[in-house]
Amino acid sequence: MNRPSYYKYPALFSPDGDGWTVRFPDLDNCFTSADSVEEAIVEAQAVLEDCMYFREKQKDDIPQPTPIENIFPEEEGFVQAVVAVMPPVRRAWSRKAVKKTLTIPAWMEEELRKREDINISSILQEALKERLDIKEPVSF
Template identity: 40%
Template sequence: MKLVYIAIFENCEEGGYSVSFPDLPGCFTEGDTLEEAMEMAQEAACGWICGEVEDGREIPEATPRENIQEVEDGFVNLIMLDLDDYRHKHGNRAVKKTLTIPEWLNTRAVEAGINFSQVLQEALKEKLGVA
């Protein structure tokens, strides 16, 4: 599901931008650069909305752009939110994988008490360069 919300970007005295959302109470973020602030805005808003849905609350309607006043030291921008993409990236639903390894390696790993799932996850994260 894709949604569009208003984000208010304000220049910070120490540099960077703070971002708030008129329709998402308590949802704030910031970024050192405009690009980072935009990315963080999408992450924060998606996380906020997903949290509301998980808690059984309604997703608030977006205020029309023409109903939002301009800000003095910043700007108002529309932010596209892709909730399906966010859930895909941040979901921790387990997926069963079947794999084959040499018997000797399996025996040694079992004897050492190795958690195969944890090792595979750590190795994949390292290989892909993700946290």
């Protein structure tokens, strides 16, 4: 599947009394809020990146963005295009740690308690890469 390197969607910025809310009319459940316009712009990009990443991951439909000139803000609000640059987002999510339950013999746990220089997660990751004959992905 050939995924785009970026997505660009119009966002509606609206004052909410204490700050600003941001929503993407084309994307259900893609919204955020912040105390200032500047923070809202940063948060809008972050939430768009995450929304698009999970839409890709779950193979959800990715709608075409509505032309920005067809989006009308509420009074005192504004519309702005927000861009989600996806390669670094995909790379970051692929490197997120996932918690796994591990069972080891009690005698091994006793030995591990004696050693502060041992990182079990690191050892397990290296052993799995070797056993599966795989390498860490460089990028997506």
